[in-house]
Amino acid sequence: NAGVTQTPKFRILKIGQSMTLQCTQDMNHNYMYWYRQDPGMGLKLIYYSVGAGITDKGEVPNGYNVSRSTTEDFPLRLELAAPSQTSVYFCASSRQEYNSPLHFGNGTRLTVT
């Protein structure tokens, strides 16, 4: 039972490069999320999706894009990497009920230099 799987685990980008962080879940969850975690700042929501074809901005969406073509996959795209995007990125999923907890992947550590 894989749960939420993120790839890659680590990545170093040069300023201006682009990349896609992959996230897939096998729990048939409707809701999926992307968070970034910075030291002392907790988790900030970047984008979320309530189902295939539906995405919405979170608290810190600038510089990122997402798509949700299937229930399982929710990739996060960085178009022009900036040093401010150096962070640890977590994908999560949950069932539709309001009291359902989040299930997290193990994260992607991204450094932009």
Added chain:
Amino acid sequence: AQSVTQLGSHVSVSEGALVLLRCNYSSSVPPYLFWYVQYPNQGLQLLLKYTTGATLVKGINGFEAEFKKSETSFHLTKPSAHMSDAAEYFCAVSDKDTGNQFYFGTGTSLTVIP
């Protein structure tokens, strides 16, 4: 708007001592409250959650938390700390008004001293 405050970004306890990690929230409607634990280089794992019903909630690894509406608190406790409890702990809140968005505190790093 919903928010979460975790008092104390770093807490140190001796092995065998009581663990108390504080969480206060703001929510205009009945909240759903969660505690997550993060071990180094891993994602967050659910420790316990409060949705409705009994205000004292028991979770994994001997942790429990009590929902106190009058104090808008959801503090996490464990009677006796173990070395393996050393980790980062996050409190989070959601409710029906947030549409399944979760708001996280800034985390508390727990150190257990042998």
